[in-house]
Amino acid sequence: MPLDTSTYNLALLRVDGRRWNELRQQKGQLGVQPSADGSAYLEMGNTKIQCIITGPNERDTKSTSSASTAPTSHGLGATVAVSIMIAPFATVDRKRRGRNDKRLQEMQTTIASGLAATVQGQSYGPRSTIHISLNVLSQDGSLLACLINAASLALVDAGVPMTDYLVACTAGSTSSYAAADEEADPLLDLNTQEEQELPFLTLATLGATDKVVAMVCESRVQLTRLEGMMATAADGCKGVRDFLDGVVRDKGELMVQEGAIGRGEVVSSMDLD
Amino acid sequence: MSSTSQHLLLSPAELAYLHGSLSLITPGPIRPDGRSPTQFRPLTAETGILPGTNGSARICFADGTEAVVGVKAEVEKTPVPPYEFVASTEGRKGHSSAPKKSSRKSKKTTTEDEEISMDVDEDDEEAAGVNEKARVSPDWVELSVEIPGLRDDDSGTVFLTSMLTEALLADGEFVKKLWINRRFHWKLYLDIILISPPLSYPLPLLSLTTHLALLATRLPRLKSEADEDPMFDDDWAAATFLYPRQDTTSAKASNKSPKQPSAAAAAAPASRPPITLLVMAVGDNIIFDPSKEELAVADSAVAVSVAEGPSSETEPESESIPATSTKRNLHLLSVRTIDPPSRLTPPGVPNSVNAAAWGTMTAATPTTTTAATAPANESGAAKHPDARVTETEDVVGVWKAPRGGAKFGMLGAMVAKVLERGGVAEEVLDGLEGVDLT
Amino acid sequence: MADRRRINGPVGATTPPIFDKPAGPAAAKTRDAIRKIFLKTGITPSASGSAYLELENPNPQRPGNTSLKLSCTVHGPRSLPRSAPFSPHIILTTHVKYAPFATRQRRGYLRDSSERDLGVHLETALRGAIIADRWPKSGVDIISQKDDEGWDMMNVLSGCITVASAAIADAGIDCVDTVAGGVAALVCKDDKTAPTIVMDPVVAEHDSILAACCVAYLPTRDEITNMWFKGRLPGADMMVYDKLMEKSLVACRCANRVIVQELNETVKKGQGIS
Numbered sequence: 001m002p003l004d005t006s007t008y009n010l011a012l013l014r015v016d017g018r019r020w021n022e023l024r025q026q027k028g029q030l031g032v033q034p035s036a037d038g039s040a041y042l043e044m045g046n047t048k049i050q051c052i053i054t055g056p057n058e059r060d061t062k063s064t065s066s067a068s069t070a071p072t073s074h075g076l077g078a079t080v081a082v083s084i085m086i087a088p089f090a091t092v093d094r095k096r097r098g099r100n101d102k103r104l105q106e107m108q109t110t111i112a113s114g115l116a117a118t119v120q121g122q123s124y125g126p127r128s129t130i131h132i133s134l135n136v137l138s139q140d141g142s143l144l145a146c147l148i149n150a151a152s153l154a155l156v157d158a159g160v161p162m163t164d165y166l167v168a169c170t171a172g173s174t175s176s177y178a179a180a181d182e183e184a185d186p187l188l189d190l191n192t193q194e195e196q197e198l199p200f201l202t203l204a205t206l207g208a209t210d211k212v213v214a215m216v217c218e219s220r221v222q223l224t225r226l227e228g229m230m231a232t233a234a235d236g237c238k239g240v241r242d243f244l245d246g247v248v249r250d251k252g253e254l255m256v257q258e259g260a261i262g263r264g265e266v267v268s269s270m271d272l273d
Numbered sequence: 274m275s276s277t278s279q280h281l282l283l284s285p286a287e288l289a290y291l292h293g294s295l296s297l298i299t300p301g302p303i304r305p306d307g308r309s310p311t312q313f314r315p316l317t318a319e320t321g322i323l324p325g326t327n328g329s330a331r332i333c334f335a336d337g338t339e340a341v342v343g344v345k346a347e348v349e350k351t352p353v354p355p356y357e358f359v360a361s362t363e364g365r366k367g368h369s370s371a372p373k374k375s376s377r378k379s380k381k382t383t384t385e386d387e388e389i390s391m392d393v394d395e396d397d398e399e400a401a402g403v404n405e406k407a408r409v410s411p412d413w414v415e416l417s418v419e420i421p422g423l424r425d426d427d428s429g430t431v432f433l434t435s436m437l438t439e440a441l442l443a444d445g446e447f448v449k450k451l452w453i454n455r456r457f458h459w460k461l462y463l464d465i466i467l468i469s470p471p472l473s474y475p476l477p478l479l480s481l482t483t484h485l486a487l488l489a490t491r492l493p494r495l496k497s498e499a500d501e502d503p504m505f506d507d508d509w510a511a512a513t514f515l516y517p518r519q520d521t522t523s524a525k526a527s528n529k530s531p532k533q534p535s536a537a538a539a540a541a542p543a544s545r546p547p548i549t550l551l552v553m554a555v556g557d558n559i560i561f562d563p564s565k566e567e568l569a570v571a572d573s574a575v576a577v578s579v580a581e582g583p584s585s586e587t588e589p590e591s592e593s594i595p596a597t598s599t600k601r602n603l604h605l606l607s608v609r610t611i612d613p614p615s616r617l618t619p620p621g622v623p624n625s626v627n628a629a630a631w632g633t634m635t636a637a638t639p640t641t642t643t644a645a646t647a648p649a650n651e652s653g654a655a656k657h658p659d660a661r662v663t664e665t666e667d668v669v670g671v672w673k674a675p676r677g678g679a680k681f682g683m684l685g686a687m688v689a690k691v692l693e694r695g696g697v698a699e700e701v702l703d704g705l706e707g708v709d710l711t
Numbered sequence: 712m713a714d715r716r717r718i719n720g721p722v723g724a725t726t727p728p729i730f731d732k733p734a735g736p737a738a739a740k741t742r743d744a745i746r747k748i749f750l751k752t753g754i755t756p757s758a759s760g761s762a763y764l765e766l767e768n769p770n771p772q773r774p775g776n777t778s779l780k781l782s783c784t785v786h787g788p789r790s791l792p793r794s795a796p797f798s799p800h801i802i803l804t805t806h807v808k809y810a811p812f813a814t815r816q817r818r819g820y821l822r823d824s825s826e827r828d829l830g831v832h833l834e835t836a837l838r839g840a841i842i843a844d845r846w847p848k849s850g851v852d853i854i855s856q857k858d859d860e861g862w863d864m865m866n867v868l869s870g871c872i873t874v875a876s877a878a879i880a881d882a883g884i885d886c887v888d889t890v891a892g893g894v895a896a897l898v899c900k901d902d903k904t905a906p907t908i909v910m911d912p913v914v915a916e917h918d919s920i921l922a923a924c925c926v927a928y929l930p931t932r933d934e935i936t937n938m939w940f941k942g943r944l945p946g947a948d949m950m951v952y953d954k955l956m957e958k959s960l961v962a963c964r965c966a967n968r969v970i971v972q973e974l975n976e977t978v979k980k981g982q983g984i985s
Contacts, residue, residue: 035337035469046325050468052421085419088464089326089343096417096464133421135468137341138325431827444943575938605952607941608924612835619799620844674800677887678839678929678936681956689949 008174015193016045020174021232023189023239028247030157038158042150045191046140049147051154056128066100067131068108070116077121078128082112084147090139107144111151114204114214118152120161130160141191142170144202144216149240156248164207165244168214169236171229172200177220184225186232199225203233208241210234283569285621289672292570296556305566311690311697313562316481318708320489328490328515332482336564339468340478342486348453348503349460351408408455409448414441416463418479420471436609437465437480440547440578443606447546450515454500459492473565474611476576480549481705487546489710490515516545547580547606548701552687553613554679559690561697570672571613573679577691578606579698603692603699610684616674623668745893745911745962748969750874752881752977758784760882764874766866779866783874785882787851800843801884805834805853807871829868832937836872836927837879839936840890851884863914865925865939869894872927872937873966880974888929889970890936893962895955896923897942908954910962924955928963935960 008014018024024045033039038053056078067083084104088096097104111132119130132151136143145168152166172187177199190200201217212234221229255261283291294303302310314335323329328344418434419425441447441463451459463486465479491512493505506512553563553571560567568574582604667673691698747767755761761784768778788801795802807829809818822830833855841851855871869892876890898917899906906921914920922942928935944951 033337033339033469035339035472048323052468052470054470083421085421085466087341087343087419087466088417088462089323089329089345092325094345094347094462094464135341135466137343138323426824426827428827428831431824432831435824435828439941443941605940605944608938609832609940610835610936610938612831612838616838616843617798617800674844676839676842677932678927678934680934681960684935684938685949685953685956688952692949 014187016191018189020185021188021235023169023236023243024191026240026243028153028244030153030247030251038154038156038160040150040153040157042146042153044142044146044149044189046138047142047146048136048138049150050135050137051147051150052133052135053154053158053160054131054133056124056130056160059127059129066105068105068112069129070109070112071126072116072119072121076126078119078124078126078130080112080116080119080121080130080132082108082115082132082134082151084108084111084134084136086136086139090136107147110144110214110216111148114148114166115151115155117213118162118164118166118206119155120163123161130155130158139192141193141195142189142202144168145170145189145204145240148204148214149244153244153247156244157251164209165241166204166206166213167237167240167244168202168204169233169240170195170200170202171233171236172198173221173225173229174198177222180222186225186228188232188236199229201226201229201233203230203237205234205237208238283566283618285619285672286670288570288615288618289621289670291566292555292672293670295560295567295570296558298557302555302558302560304560304564306564310558310560311700313697313701313704314564318481318485318705320485320708320710327492328486328488330482330485330489332478332485334473334478336472337469338472338475338478340475340482341466341468342479342482343464343466344486344490345462345464346451346459346490346492347462348457349413351456351458353408353456409445409452411442411448413448413451413458414438414461414463416441417465419464419466420475421467422470433476433479436476436549436576436578436607437483439607440480440549440580441483443547443578444580444582444604446544446582453495453503456500457503461490463487473563474551474568476549476611477551477562480547480578481701484546484548485705485708488514488516488705488708545581545702547578548698548705549576549578549607550691550698550701551576551611552691554683554687557683559687561690568613569615569618571615572675573683574611574613575684575687576609576611577688578608579603579691580606581702605688605692608684608688610679613675618672618674620673621671623671625668745965746913748873748966750877750969750973752877752973754782755784758786758878758882759788760785760878760880760884762874762877762881764870764877766870779870781855781867781870781874783853783855783871783878785851785853785875785878785884787882788846788884789851801841801846801851803834803838803841803843803851803853805830805837805855805875807833807855807867810856825864829864829871832868832925832939833871833875836890836892836937837875839927839934840876840886840888840929841879842885842887845885851879851882853878863923865894865896865923866912866914868892868925868939869927869962869966873970877970877973880970881977888931889967889974890927890929891963891967891970892925892927893959893964893966894923894925895958895962897921897944897951897955908951908958910958910965922951922955924959926956926959926963928960928967930964930967 012019014020016024025043027043029041031039032041032050033052036052037055040051042049042051059079067081069079069081071077071079084107086097086104088094111134115132121130124130132154134147134150136147148166148168152162155162156165169188170190172190172194173184174187175181175184176197187194187198190198194200199217199219199221201215201219201221203212204214205212215230291305297303304310306314308314316332316334318330318332320328320330322331322341323343326343327346329342331339331341333339416434416438417425418430418437420427420430420433423430451461453459463483465483467475467479491509491514493507493509494511494513495503496506497504550561551563551574553560553568553574555567555570555572563571563574580603582602690696749765749767750762752760752762754763761782763783764779764781766779791798791802806822807826808822809826811818811820833853837853853875855875872890872892876886879886880889893910894912895908895910896912896917897906897908898912898920900918909917912920912923920942922940922944924938924940926935926939927937938956940952940955
């Protein structure tokens with residue numbers, strides 16, 4: 001179904017009724033899987049991800065072939081292994097993906113190298129692996145960004161030391177490349193419909209800073225528009241970071257209320273601020 | 274089997290203790306988590322978690338294993354063999370369109386309506402006869418199982434897939450539900466995903482999740498008639514359940530008045546998707562829903578699939594004895610033995626032959642070493658009487674992996690225990706019925 | 712240069728073929744016997760144990776209706792590769808493979824899911840019979856190849872179990888007993904007549920099979936190592952199920968007799984040579 005971009009200029013509202021710089025509704029949960037070392041569930045709009053962390057544990061000698069790995073701390077720290085599974089029912093039309101899907105492997109590599117730069121892996125030693133398995137239950141745009149955010153959240157639940165949240169967000173442009181519209185406005189957090197029509201990029205930053213950890217842009221876009229898109233995405237990342245932080249803090253509050261931890265000890269040692 | 278559940282590290286002494294406490298007869302088996310032999314582990318379940326699917330469910334067992342099932346349906350053209358088309362066009366025109374439609378409509382109206390329409394459906398099926406049977410194909414259902422860390426062509430995954438498919442297709446009733454008209458049918462994709470690492474044998478979890486997802490599955494209401502290209506109602510609220518609902522009160526009412534067999538038959542519960550239960554035997558005890566540790570000492574394990582069906586037309590005897598007919602009409606769909614992982618556990622060494630415990634084998638050590646290095650026709654056991662005793666006879670408190678199979682009577686008892694009235698299968702079905710279907 | 716344009720007659724004298732009349736419709740199979748089994752061990756010299764099994768063909772005159780032929784090879788016990796972790800038991804690997812020409816539709820050399828499924832069943836059946844702890848740190852590969860067409864899964868499985876059992880005995884691997892497979896089915900002619908239970912069902916002979924059961928059985932220990940039942944039984948009662956199981960046990964015993972006889976003959980032959 002082609003996306004009707006002509007109406008945007010009239011009301012400045014997108015197909016799902018958002019403004020240009022609005023994120024979709026987000027929902028996050030920590031510790032959804034009691035048997036895992038760390039787990040998180042994240043919804044951004046209709047994209048729903050469940051992330052499970054196993055480890056850090058000793059590296060598997062017969063490593064599962066499909067996961068992509070990246071070493072932390074220049075090979076001196078733990079290895080981060082990422083495997084993505086997209087449920088066949090996640091998209092509108094059922095589609096079964098093999099484990100050796102090249103697009104999946106590319107995303108795995110991006111996430112693994114991005115997280116490897118954020119995780120303080122030297123405390124575990126080079127022979128250990130942190131295995132991150134991401135299950136995509138429902139897919140509606142900004143998949144890579146969502147996967148990175150979910151993995152970030154689950155790593156917090158697993159208690160893996162990181163310099164900051166690794167957060168990601170997509171940004172697009174209101175008209176297609178062919179329109180050659182130099183004045184096109186940037187858009188934040190695209191859904192599938194918009195992704196199919198408009199140029200977009202995924203940007204991952206380290207927390208609220210403007211330090212870019214990963215950027216993926218696979219569509220054709222005029223160079224003049226790029227800066228605006230990047231700035232928008234970086235702003236979106238700040239919003240996502242605030243949201244993730246809120247989820248973690250709520251979980252912490254809950255644990256204090258339930259008496260699982262004392263108020264002073266953990267908050268000071270984790271140094272949330 | 275060993276590949277689908279992670280290897281368990283229990284010493285022979287622990288295994289022997291566990292086996293001993295599970296095979297106790299007088300107070301009954303003592304399970305490590307204090308459950309009764311027929312008790313299930315608590316679980317949390319929810320349905321309708323994914324709006325993008327026709328039906329979905331998620332179940333989380335207390336041990337942390339979790340599965341998600343999504344059902345998606347697509348309209349597919351039924352290949353019509355040319356000779357059959359000529360033969361069947363006359364005389365059966367529109368036979369199915371009218372009653373099908375009425376049965377779909379009835380969900381919005383009262384239950385009496387539904388009963389009537391169900392009767393119509395049955396007549397309809399009989400009228401359709403052999404032609405219809407030939408047209409229905411088990412290929413209309415595609416089931417896939419995804420276990421983390423396993424390839425999807427791993428034999429363990431394939432075994433799970435074929436077991437779940439087999440249960441679904443065993444009675445041939447399920448695919449009939451997917452029939453739209455003579456030219457089109459629904460193709461149903463069931464995708465079963467184990468989210469957590471496989472901590473225990475995942476079969477019961479996957480089966481129960483599939484059951485729930487199928488219960489929650491809805492197909493859009495058909496608007497077109499007869500053999501036209503199918504057109505569907507856009508309103509999802511009007512979509513019909515694959516397994517039609519009914520008022521539980523009416524079913525209970527019919528139970529209270531069993532003197533009218535016809536009424537009881539009409540209000541008998543409609544068919545329900547199958548469930549597969551894992552049963553194991555230790556000694557003479559039959560234990561349900563074994564955990565991983567318990568399965569490690571099982572003498573034998575069986576997966577039993579049962580489903581609840583309408584009191585079908587093939588059973589005249591059930592009407593003759595309406596007094597015993599209870600709420601559920603279970604029937605057996607499939608049984609498979611499962612290779613218990615206990616066969617792969619390391620055996621213990623009894624003191625009598627343990628050199629370290631001043632056993633009698635000290636003198637004979639050279640013999641056994643040669644036998645071990647060159648396992649020819651004569652093994653150490655044949656030469657040394659003590660070794661033979663320890664190999665063939667059970668020593669109390671020393672673990673030995675089970676050898677041989679299960680007795681005929683034991684297998685029968687395990688299946689009977691699943692099917693018995695008020696038994697575990699009914700209990701599980703009752704529990705699942707309580708899940709809110711959204 | 713030879714004349715290749717015509718099909719020339721044979722050079723020498725020949726006798727014209729005389730076609731015998733077909734023996735007429737085979738006598739209706741009595742319901743208390745299984746089809747005849749031909750079993751021979753030691754047919755593959757390169758394997759440590761092997762066996763070949765062929766089932767009698769009840770309707771030889773029907774076109775495209777051939778009998779079930781199975782061959783099985785056992786490789787091992789042999790030491791595990793160095794990279795494999797320690798195992799206190801023998802590692803048993805089973806493969807069931809349809810020959811590419813076994814079915815009406817040609818199959819590829821890659822194993823499909825039904826073959827893997829049968830492999831798991833076969834493994835369960837054999838693992839119960841083998842005395843696994845006498846062979847630590849070693850592996851056995853059992854490969855059953857099915858050479859002919861047109862049979863359903865359960866009959867194939869029971870044949871595989873029987874032939875693999877003979878091959879394992881041929882390889883000299885310790886077993887508690889020779890395990891044998893047998894099938895029984897609940898069949899029904901049409902909707903009017905009551906369904907009956909038959910042993911060793913020939914699928915083509917029956918209009919509809921309601922339920923079937925395949926069992927792997929150890930006769931001297933009276934134990935079942937593998938059971939596979941599927942289908943729909945009328946009513947919830949266990950009577951039919953029990954009867955079905957009993958019938959398949961009878962089929963197992965029959966098959967086992969064939970194994971034992973063949974093994975005895977092999978032993979006698981061996982003694983005669985030495």
